[in-house]
Amino acid sequence: MQLRNVLLIATGLALVGAAGVRAEAQNQAPFTIRRPPDGATVREKVKVQIPLGSIPDGGYVAMYIDGEFRGAIPVSDDDREEMMKAAAKRNEPAYFTYVWDTKAPVRAKFSTKATSPADGEHEILARLYAPRPNSSTGGSILKETTSVKVNVANKLDSSNVGAIKLSYRYRDGDSKDYARTGTSAIVAGLTQGLNRSDDQELVSYKSDLAVGIEDKYPNGNAIVRNNMRTLEVRQSGQSTVYPSNSLPTALYQELDPFGHVVYQNSTVSFDQFALLGVPVSATLELPILPKNAVSVGDTWSTQHVSLEIPGTAPENQPKVTVESKLEGIEWEGGYPTAKIHQTYDSSKAGGLKAKSIIFGTTEVDSPSIKMDQDIYIAYRSGTLVKVVRNLEVVGKTTSEIAGGGGAPGIGAGGTSAMGSGSGGMMQQMMGGGKMGGPAGLAGMGAGGTGSSGMMQRMMGGRGGSASGGMMQQMMGGRGGVGGKGRGAGPGGMQLGGMGGPAGPAGAGSGGGMMQRMMGGPGGAGMGGSSGPGAGTGMASQQITLKATVVTELKAPVQQAGR
DSSP: OHHHHHHHHHHHHHHHHHHHHHHHHHHTOOOOOOBSOTTOEEOSEEEEEEEGGGSOTTOEEEEEETTEEEEEEEOOHHHHHHHHHHHHHHTSOOEEEEEEETTSOEEOTTOSSEEOOOSEEEEEEEEEEEEOTTOSSOOEEEEEEEEEEEEEOOBOOGGGTOSBOOOOOOOTTOEEEEEEEEEEEEOGGGSTTOOSSSOEEEEEEEEEEEEEEEEEOTTSOEEEEEEEEEEEEEETTEEEEOOGGGSOOOEEEEEOTTSOEEEEOOOGGGHHHHHTTOOOOSSOOOOOOOSSOBOTTOEEEEEEEEOOOTTSOGGGOOEEEEEEEEEEEEEETTEEEEEEEEEEETTSTTOOOOSEEEETTEEEEEEEEEEEEEEEEETTTTEEEEEEEEEEEEEEEOSOOOTTOOOOOSSOOOSSTTOSSOOOHHHHHHTSSSTTOTTOSTTSSOOOSSOOOHHHHHHTTTGGGSOOOHHHHHHHTTOSTTOTTTTOOSOOTTOSTTOOOOGGGOOOSOOOHHHHHHTOSOBSTTSBOOOTTOOOOOOOEEEEEEEEEEEEEOSOOOOTTO
């Protein structure tokens, strides 16, 4: 028995020693890019892997692509533990991993436009930084550098493809999941009065959509069921996750093989989001495909394409004709796909000439609208893989757009009666914002940037940035306290024959009924003398807004001949 115990102790010490050697070896692992190897051909999302043991505690890795800095990634104790656990489950060494998306557009230094990396040779470089030794002030020092050169090959040789007959091939009982993300924003550099250097996000969202084929007809048409499973909306820096029972019910469509909608049931349940400027859609919205076979480089016109303007209900969306081009054959989501690029410009002949539109909750006058989108179709299986849509609206607005204003929202709004940002649906009906809304208390003070509610419009206009209400127009023109243009406007209750000062309402023409009865025109214009608060109303300002929506097939099913 004693001999057995001695043997057990000796064996235990040997195991501990071996574990210590392995740990020491891991901590001394060379800092080098193991994957991909130098000279490898890569595509789409590339995992760049470095031995985890080569990164000391408190260290971080700075990543560069073709000399352009892409990010500095620290490795915390929790990160290290998770990486080691995951590696143990796979029975392989632990790696620090950086994912390089070779198709993601990036804006290079000194460039104003984001572009995707071209096919060909690129350098991946990693630098290891470690805590400065024996330093009370902290800081890091560069320890090691490693790099590899790879050949990006996202595009396929189209010379062997020829003309392609594109169509959706519905399969009875088939089901696919799609992820959709969207965002809308005011472009800082192209907008007057936006007191910030970065774009101001208005609203963003992400959702999951399940698309199932309920029935397949002999003519190739199918009944398609669209069911949104999750929805998260971010406004004014706050995110809201909607429970499944508050999401709209499933939407059914009959679609032909080219994406035309033959029939669909009502979309009323999504109007509430559209009216609040949230660009949420309940359908997959299959892009319309050409009926004739097309080759790479071919162009054609596609009619009845919805512009998908945020804030406009689906049934009111403008339908336009866009220019389409088959740009090439390339890998996307693991599929060889046909890439179609579509563009639209309202300033060209035959373009949409709208007097004004609503983008989010902002009214834009004399808008110029541009749209471009990339469509990826797995042409062998007839599967929509991805759609990237960009919309730009340029025009004039009288809405206050100073930086820092809150976005319109579902339950979001200003922080006080004089706060900025308009409120949600009930807030907009009752008074905007919180506790009285950004437009002030029933128009009794200028201040907010958002639209006011029903009572504000009746009693005091739309606060700081809109025309007066019924009582103002009867009693004192469109001005008055809280009238158009931060309290400035044509006339006010105290103006007129009584000779009172303009006060905060400002001077202007167009006195109300009581003015004309009591004193008629006088002073400046028809509204009495001007006072210290004189003003002429808010002038139109240039504004540029943009919206981006990405719809992408999730976890594509691997199958032959796709």
